[in-house]
Amino acid sequence: DTEVTQTPKHLVMGMTNKKSLKCEQHMGHRAMYWYKQKAKKPPELMFVYSYEKLSINESVPSRFSPECPNSSLLNLHLHALQPEDSALYLCASSQTQGQGAGEAFFGQGTRLTVV
Amino acid sequence: LAKTTQPISMDSYEGQEVNITCSHNNIATNDYITWYQQFPSQGPRFIIQGYKTKVTNEVASLFIPADRKSSTLSLPRVSLSDTAVYYCQRDTGRRALTFGSGTRLQVQP
Numbered sequence A: 001d002t003e004v005t006q007t008p009k010h011l012v013m014g015m016t017n018k019k020s021l022k023c024e025q026h027m028g029h030r031a032m033y034w035y036k037q038k039a040k041k042p043p044e045l046m047f048v049y050s051y052e053k054l055s056i057n058e059s060v061p062s063r064f065s066p067e068c069p070n071s072s073l074l075n076l077h078l079h080a081l082q083p084e085d086s087a088l089y090l091c092a093s094s095q096t097q098g099q100g101a102g103e104a105f106f107g108q109g110t111r112l113t114v115v
Numbered sequence B: 001l002a003k004t005t006q007p008i009s010m011d012s013y014e015g016q017e018v019n020i021t022c023s024h025n026n027i028a029t030n031d032y033i034t035w036y037q038q039f040p041s042q043g044p045r046f047i048i049q050g051y052k053t054k055v056t057n058e059v060a061s062l063f064i065p066a067d068r069k070s071s072t073l074s075l076p077r078v079s080l081s082d083t084a085v086y087y088c089q090r091d092t093g094r095r096a097l098t099f100g101s102g103t104r105l106q107v108q109p
Helices: none
Strands: A004-007 A010-013 A018-025 A031-037 A044-050 A053-057 A064-070 A073-079 A087-094 A110-114 B009-013 B018-023 B032-038 B045-050 B053-056 B061-064 B070-075 B084-091 B103-108
Touching: A004 A087, A010 A018, A018 A031, A018 A087, A031 A073, A044 A064, A044 A073, A053 A064, A073 A087, B009 B018, B018 B084, B018 B103, B032 B061, B045 B053, B045 B061, B045 B070, B070 B084
Parallel strands: A010 A110, B009 B103
Antiparallel strands: A004 A018, A018 A073, A031 A044, A031 A087, A044 A053, A064 A073, A087 A110, B018 B070, B032 B045, B032 B084, B053 B061, B061 B070, B084 B103
16 A cells, blocks of 8 residues: 545635644655645645654644644644635655655645635 | 755657756755656655666656766656656755755647
């Protein structure tokens, strides 16, 4: 199984809503990532978890809250988002976070629209 | 900043070899270079990774010269389905998986 599964595929939420994005992998990878991608732009790194501990937070606003309940799961909790937060949110995993760790596997993403 | 520079876009025809060059002048000793392919509304897909000289797999080759300040992704005999965005990425450990601006490859029949 070389898949990273993200749910939901599409999400529309109001600015006062609370929602969560979910990501799951069963490859035994110990590094997991959240990215945000706007149209025609490269993915922007948001968070990195290494061995279930938050390793990197790229100065992401607190309305985005990551969580790694176990080595297979990664969540992104959303609260009080703004319309400019509408984007494709991508989850990825790799064996480790270190250099030369080989390929990272990406999910298909969650298309988020904030209204 | 782990910056890479790529051409914004390239055009090619089916059956041709395509070479996409990425510049990474301030590459660090331990950095690896990784290339990803992305289709619209999909997550990026790993193509190839290398440190120096030449790496080849079933879909591409990666050439990294001795000074490692640039790298070239080579796609042999492209087809229409290779139309996508290609990202060069420096794997710097702490800033792992930070993407460059990407090259949009358009393959014509």
